[in-house]
Amino acid sequence: MNEDLPQEYGPKWSDQRVERMLGALVCGVVALLLALIVTVFVHAWPSFAHNGLAWFSGSGDVEEQLNAISLSAQTSGDYIYTFHAWPLIWSTILITGGAVLIALVSALFVSVFIVEFAPEWMSNILQPVIRFLASVPSVIYGLLGVLVLVPFIGNHLVTEGQKASVAGVISLTGYSLLAAILVLTVMIAPLMVSIFSDGLRAVKPGWIEGSLGLGINRWRTTWKIGVRSARPAIVAGTVLAVARAIGEAVMLAMISGSVAFAPNPADGLIFIYEPSRPLGPTIVKNIDQLSSPPFNATLFSIAAVLLFSAAMFSLAGWLARRSMRKYLMP
Amino acid sequence: MRDASAQDLPLTVPPVPPPEQHDPPGAHQRKGAVEGSATWSLSDRIGLAICWALGLLFCAIAVAIVVYLLVQGIKFLRPEMLWTPAAAGFSETETGGFSDALFGTLIVAAMGIAIALPIGVAIAVWLVEYGRPTALARVTESTIEAIAGIPSIVLALFGTVIFSSTALGFLSRSSEGVVFGRSFFAAATMLSLVALPLIVASVREGLNSIPRHVREASYAVGKTKAATTRRILLPTCRPQVATGAMLGLGRIIGDTAIIVVLLGATQNFAPVEGVGFPFNYLRGAGTTLTNFVYEASPTGNLNQPQKAYAAAFVLLLMVLALNAAVDIVHRRARKVGTWSH
Numbered sequence: 001m002n003e004d005l006p007q008e009y010g011p012k013w014s015d016q017r018v019e020r021m022l023g024a025l026v027c028g029v030v031a032l033l034l035a036l037i038v039t040v041f042v043h044a045w046p047s048f049a050h051n052g053l054a055w056f057s058g059s060g061d062v063e064e065q066l067n068a069i070s071l072s073a074q075t076s077g078d079y080i081y082t083f084h085a086w087p088l089i090w091s092t093i094l095i096t097g098g099a100v101l102i103a104l105v106s107a108l109f110v111s112v113f114i115v116e117f118a119p120e121w122m123s124n125i126l127q128p129v130i131r132f133l134a135s136v137p138s139v140i141y142g143l144l145g146v147l148v149l150v151p152f153i154g155n156h157l158v159t160e161g162q163k164a165s166v167a168g169v170i171s172l173t174g175y176s177l178l179a180a181i182l183v184l185t186v187m188i189a190p191l192m193v194s195i196f197s198d199g200l201r202a203v204k205p206g207w208i209e210g211s212l213g214l215g216i217n218r219w220r221t222t223w224k225i226g227v228r229s230a231r232p233a234i235v236a237g238t239v240l241a242v243a244r245a246i247g248e249a250v251m252l253a254m255i256s257g258s259v260a261f262a263p264n265p266a267d268g269l270i271f272i273y274e275p276s277r278p279l280g281p282t283i284v285k286n287i288d289q290l291s292s293p294p295f296n297a298t299l300f301s302i303a304a305v306l307l308f309s310a311a312m313f314s315l316a317g318w319l320a321r322r323s324m325r326k327y328l329m330p
Numbered sequence: 331m332r333d334a335s336a337q338d339l340p341l342t343v344p345p346v347p348p349p350e351q352h353d354p355p356g357a358h359q360r361k362g363a364v365e366g367s368a369t370w371s372l373s374d375r376i377g378l379a380i381c382w383a384l385g386l387l388f389c390a391i392a393v394a395i396v397v398y399l400l401v402q403g404i405k406f407l408r409p410e411m412l413w414t415p416a417a418a419g420f421s422e423t424e425t426g427g428f429s430d431a432l433f434g435t436l437i438v439a440a441m442g443i444a445i446a447l448p449i450g451v452a453i454a455v456w457l458v459e460y461g462r463p464t465a466l467a468r469v470t471e472s473t474i475e476a477i478a479g480i481p482s483i484v485l486a487l488f489g490t491v492i493f494s495s496t497a498l499g500f501l502s503r504s505s506e507g508v509v510f511g512r513s514f515f516a517a518a519t520m521l522s523l524v525a526l527p528l529i530v531a532s533v534r535e536g537l538n539s540i541p542r543h544v545r546e547a548s549y550a551v552g553k554t555k556a557a558t559t560r561r562i563l564l565p566t567c568r569p570q571v572a573t574g575a576m577l578g579l580g581r582i583i584g585d586t587a588i589i590v591v592l593l594g595a596t597q598n599f600a601p602v603e604g605v606g607f608p609f610n611y612l613r614g615a616g617t618t619l620t621n622f623v624y625e626a627s628p629t630g631n632l633n634q635p636q637k638a639y640a641a642a643f644v645l646l647l648m649v650l651a652l653n654a655a656v657d658i659v660h661r662r663a664r665k666v667g668t669w670s671h
Binding site: 043132189254 | 388391449479487591624
């Protein structure tokens, strides 16, 4: 072999070899994901096995159950696993659902605005703004929530009468559903906007021009043709945002109130001022208990539920996009 | 009134866009050239007003965040905080600064991206250039998507299991057979998974945008696929690699859950004794800016809001710098032009 030839001609970087090396790496990453799923569910199993479907029920006080679990590991070998997570699940549903709903509507309007209606200078401002909002770390949102939004809600929005009316049950200090939903909305909406506007830009110009040519105005054309044919992107963006919202732990641990309490919408509008604690923050707040076996199983069971619901949302999104394949660009 | 009179006119059909707009087939720019909102019905105009309101609201939120943190940062940030480590104390004047957190962020970012970038580029290259068998390519795509969707707190818990195993005890502190499992190695490895999907997506996009004939020209002069990838394709999509790396960096320095779980609940470096220089720190526990902000906020263990503002301001400056860097790379790449057209 000629020594002047660069390395890549030699057998060291032959095509088959490179392909095999890259393939092995790819397999490794796939295996890592499988290992993650298996590990989480194996570690979570004791908690699910002891509680059965009651894991998802709401009987008893979650804080007391968590204390009992942690005590049982310190005092005897007789572990207690009883854990009924409904208040945490309900809080997750309320906060995620509220934030995703608000973010979905506003992200739709904003992305339509960026792609179709904003003057050149405005979209040149909005695009970096959206990118910036998407990249602000969640602790910063949490910090601003704790130091600005929470005191504002506690001091100005919640009335003394409302505080007195629930005084025996829970104290309204501003750490609330409302604060959590508002901050979470600001966190996930930019994510949606960037994916939605990519989808809107990819709509076939001919379809839009066809509608415009029929005399439909730009607004209606955008919503009836543009947004409708960008539906796969809208589903994809929403699924990503839901996954982000379900998994958000640190920011919500800071401002959701950290009380395992299930706000009841039937109580009237006051429920949005009530504190609660979703699943993710429960893990963060109790992470120092990780070394006690029953608590470890409980935390992993929460993680398993988070993982499973994120996976289910991805699956739902994938199924939804499959049925919309005809809208995708060839 | 204007609505009614406008509808009576026979020629309110939007003017046909001039034909030269058809030239770039993908990018359709209809902005500004078409009819205004004067002819629309009231509901449509209300919708447009909502668009403007929401757009301005987002701008206002962004400006508010930057200005507020700027004001608080200037008020509370003292330069000596950047090189004073945190200390125990009763008031905010006694507790030192956050130099360990700042260096921790830099270390974690460097290590995380050093792991994620080569793996991410390799996966993207395999997906675009090789991708056989097709089933494995599909599975890989879904895997990357799934990793992007895994909550980082779940990744963190998974990390505690891996890095507490005795086989990986050499990556963290261990005493009497019990592996502590919290170290810069552990945190950086898990954080690299957070950055991975962004890098793969960005590099894939770059590779896909290179037209086929470029590859064929290279094969025609006898280059192998591997050589083509290394000498032609990867240098061409350098902007996308840089973009992916910077997006990944942004996610790494912004992540808190993995740091809280896998780096330790301390505000100082905790080097392992009896190990050579870089590794005693990397195997030990530590902290980052995000962890510092979390702990220094009123809900954390330290409760020093002024320092939290100062640290958050430094963190925000880093994020802004990364954003600006992405912008510059994009602009330069556009100026140089690509293979297409």
